Amino acid sequence: MIFSIIRTGWMNLRRDRAATVLSFVVPIVFFSIFASIFGAQRSSTPKVTVALVDEDQSEHSKQLVAALLQETALRVIESPKNETQKFDARSAEAYVRAGKAPAALVIPKGFGATSIHFGPTTDRGPAFRLLADPSDPIAKQVVAGLLQKTLMTAMPDMMISSGIDALDKWGGGLTPQQRSIFGQRVTELQRRPASQRQQTTNGDSLVNLQVKDVVGNNDKTPLIGFYAAGIGVMFMLFSATGAGGALLEEVESGTLDRILSTRVSMRTLLLGKLLYLWSLGLAQLLVMFLWAALVFRLTLRGHLAGFAIMAAATALACSAFGLMLAAASRTRAQLSAISTLAVLSISALGGSMVPRFLMPESIQKAGLVLFNAWALEGFMNVFWRNLPLNSLLLPVVVLVAWALAFFLAARQLTKRWEVA
Amino acid sequence: MASALEVTNVVKSFNGARRALDGVSLELREGEVLGLLGPNGAGKSTLVRTIMGRVAVASGEVRIFGRPAPSGDSAAREHVGFVPQEIALYPLLTARENLMVFGRYQRLGGDALDAAIREALEWSALSERADEQTKTLSGGMKRRLNMAAGVLHKPRVLLLDEPTVGVDPQSRERIYAMIETLRGGGVSLIYTTHYMEEAERLCDRIAVIDHGRIIALGTKDELVRSTIGVRREIIIETTDGQRLTQLIDKADEMLPLMKGVEARGLAVRDVTLRVPTLEKVFLHLTGRELRE
Numbered sequence: 068m069i070f071s072i073i074r075t076g077w078m079n080l081r082r083d084r085a086a087t088v089l090s091f092v093v094p095i096v097f098f099s100i101f102a103s104i105f106g107a108q109r110s111s112t113p114k115v116t117v118a119l120v121d122e123d124q125s126e127h128s129k130q131l132v133a134a135l136l137q138e139t140a141l142r143v144i145e146s147p148k149n150e151t152q153k154f155d156a157r158s159a160e161a162y163v164r165a166g167k168a169p170a171a172l173v174i175p176k177g178f179g180a181t182s183i184h185f186g187p188t189t190d191r192g193p194a195f196r197l198l199a200d201p202s203d204p205i206a207k208q209v210v211a212g213l214l215q216k217t218l219m220t221a222m223p224d225m226m227i228s229s230g231i232d233a234l235d236k237w238g239g240g241l242t243p244q245q246r247s248i249f250g251q252r253v254t255e256l257q258r259r260p261a262s263q264r265q266q267t268t269n270g271d272s273l274v275n276l277q278v279k280d281v282v283g284n285n286d287k288t289p290l291i292g293f294y295a296a297g298i299g300v301m302f303m304l305f306s307a308t309g310a311g312g313a314l315l316e317e318v319e320s321g322t323l324d325r326i327l328s329t330r331v332s333m334r335t336l337l338l339g340k341l342l343y344l345w346s347l348g349l350a351q352l353l354v355m356f357l358w359a360a361l362v363f364r365l366t367l368r369g370h371l372a373g374f375a376i377m378a379a380a381t382a383l384a385c386s387a388f389g390l391m392l393a394a395a396s397r398t399r400a401q402l403s404a405i406s407t408l409a410v411l412s413i414s415a416l417g418g419s420m421v422p423r424f425l426m427p428e429s430i431q432k433a434g435l436v437l438f439n440a441w442a443l444e445g446f447m448n449v450f451w452r453n454l455p456l457n458s459l460l461l462p463v464v465v466l467v468a469w470a471l472a473f474f475l476a477a478r479q480l481t482k483r484w485e486v487a
Numbered sequence: 488m489a490s491a492l493e494v495t496n497v498v499k500s501f502n503g504a505r506r507a508l509d510g511v512s513l514e515l516r517e518g519e520v521l522g523l524l525g526p527n528g529a530g531k532s533t534l535v536r537t538i539m540g541r542v543a544v545a546s547g548e549v550r551i552f553g554r555p556a557p558s559g560d561s562a563a564r565e566h567v568g569f570v571p572q573e574i575a576l577y578p579l580l581t582a583r584e585n586l587m588v589f590g591r592y593q594r595l596g597g598d599a600l601d602a603a604i605r606e607a608l609e610w611s612a613l614s615e616r617a618d619e620q621t622k623t624l625s626g627g628m629k630r631r632l633n634m635a636a637g638v639l640h641k642p643r644v645l646l647l648d649e650p651t652v653g654v655d656p657q658s659r660e661r662i663y664a665m666i667e668t669l670r671g672g673g674v675s676l677i678y679t680t681h682y683m684e685e686a687e688r689l690c691d692r693i694a695v696i697d698h699g700r701i702i703a704l705g706t707k708d709e710l711v712r713s714t715i716g717v718r719r720e721i722i723i724e725t726t727d728g729q730r731l732t733q734l735i736d737k738a739d740e741m742l743p744l745m746k747g748v749e750a751r752g753l754a755v756r757d758v759t760l761r762v763p764t765l766e767k768v769f770l771h772l773t774g775r776e777l778r779e
Binding site (some may be wrong): 320321322324325326327328329330331332485486487 | 501536539540541542543558559561562564565567568569571572573574575576577589592593594636637640
């Protein structure tokens with residue numbers, strides 16, 4: 068008897084394509100997406116893009132630039148794409164602010180004269196400036212570390228010891244007093260706790276490096292805007308596809324036949340559904356961001372215009388996408404399977420779950436095909452980078468274009484219900 | 488009597504398969520109730536959908552009050568109402584809200600919409616349940632509301648697709664009364680049903696469709712004469728519950744039949760002589776073979 072129950076379950080599952088897809092295909096696709104994102108990073112570390120400014124233009128600074136350009140973990144750019152004019156500190160900062168690179172490194176004027184300092188000293192010469200976007204916390208660590216690595220390849224105490232030995236040997240010999248002082252310093256360095264040794268990006272590091280976050284300086288909760296947008300967009304997609312399924316319910320219940328027997332055309336009906344889904348999406352995003360503002364101190368005031376523009380464009384694209392998926396499906400069960408697969412996939416690739424800067428560069432580029440990646444980009448421009456409203460033009464154009472394409476596809480797909 | 492609706496030589500095939508409508512011609516006269524009968528798959532629904540403009544026909548024409556009504560032309564069907572077989576309502580909306588929605592879809596508004604909703608609720612005897620969610624109404628109430636939603640714009644032609652499916656006798660009587668009210672108001676109706684007694688009771692004329700063709704059309708008496716002739720149906724019931732049915736040409740054939748029953752050792756309990764029912768006509772025309 069129990070065997071019959073098990074058999075019946077498997078027979079039903081085998082004939083229910085939607086349930087089969089949800090059981091086997093969705094997990095595999097989802098696993099593959101994450102394996103592509105994170106698995107690829109194991110085989111080759113993703114390069115960190117850094118805008119490089121050489122204010123010194125000395126022999127030493129040029130040597131450093133050449134060395135950094137050879138560094139395989141960095142993608143060093145000295146000028147913006149398609150421009151010959153090299154970065155200066157201001158343009159490099161603007162570049163980071165615009166989200167085109169997570170960090171910029173400025174080699175200060177005077178670096179060549181005082182290139183390397185051993186040990187703590189008040190007179191440490193001009194400091195390197197690392198201008199960073201803290202939404203990518205990994206990038207500035209990588210750049211700082213690789214800068215030190217490039218400048219020096221050994222531990223500082225060893226470097227000092229070697230330097231003392233070299234001085235002793237080739238400089239005519241040290242006095243006992245000098246030897247005692249140097250030995251004391253080496254011992255001090257060796258005795259420093261590990262926690263202090265790691266503070267190499269600030270303070271008494273071997274390289275005088277000042278790190279400055281140039282984006283979101285006043286925001287104490289830096290990535291709340293990103294997550295509010297990421298999660299908001301993902302759930303807007305879920306609810307848009309779910310609510311778009313009302314169209315299939317209309318077909319199944321016969322209300323579509325009834326509606327089309329009135330003075331309402333399919334085009335009007337679709338437009339009405341789209342606007343309903345759009346208003347629903349707007350309300351969802353508003354609730355999400357208000358919650359983020361109230362509970363997580365997201366700075367909504369001052370960003371209202373940008374929020375309104377991005378919310379309107381994002382909700383439009385998500386609504387049209389949901390409508391298209393519903394129109395492409397034959398049943399609610401099929402829609403459920405397709406939408407789960409589609410929404411989870413594009414949310415993962417578009418950056419709703421994992422920030423795109425953590426993905427390999429190839430996947431980051433591929434992700435730009437997805438409309439939700441542009442939505443998140445726009446929200447980041449508003450809430451994180453504090454960019455002016457004209458920075459939203461491209462994301463909005465892309466989102467509206469996708470919305471139009473989705474709507475036209477939905478219109479085409481619904482013709483089958485109109486006149487047989 | 489003028490024509491409310493004319494269907495002329497309509498042909499429709501789906502995916503190159505057998506013709507769903509194979510040269511159908513039909514006339515609905517003003518103020519009449521025309522029954523549309525046919526086995527499952529005979530072409531009834533396709534014909535109704537054609538009249539509603541939802542089928543692109545290969546050839547033929549539909550005219551409504553003399554005006555051509557090509558498929559997809561909703562303006563040409565402004566005087567046509569449609570009550571689908573399904574309960575095509577929003578279950579979470581109240582009865583009144585459903586009527587409001589479908590009234591607006593018919594471009595009604597303001598006082599005209601309010602008046603139409605009030606009349607429709609009274610007509611369907613749902614005024615007292617108007618503000619309850621549709622999903623909480625009984626099957627019969629939903630059926631009546633389903634009809635009410637189709638008449639808000641006061642159509643002059645109404646297509647009713649099996650409006651009494653699955654309702655109890657009381658609700659069915661109420662639906663019959665609603666239809667009589669419509670007929671009294673001069674509305675022309677096409678009434679699709681599988682219940683023969685319903686067609687006999689309500690319809691002025693009956694069209695039988697099979698294999699995409701109208702195979703009989705006329706009043707019930709005309710259909711009987713044209714198919715079975717002037718013969719009558721005799722039903723002899725015996726005391727042990729057996730039932731013998733036979734067609735006879737003359738009344739004097741009754742006695743030998745009754746004697747034959749008694750000769751088999753059975754006692755006659757009741758004898759009925761009647762004009763053959765529409766069901767008899769229907770089975771005569773379409774056969775007893777299962778269609779699905």
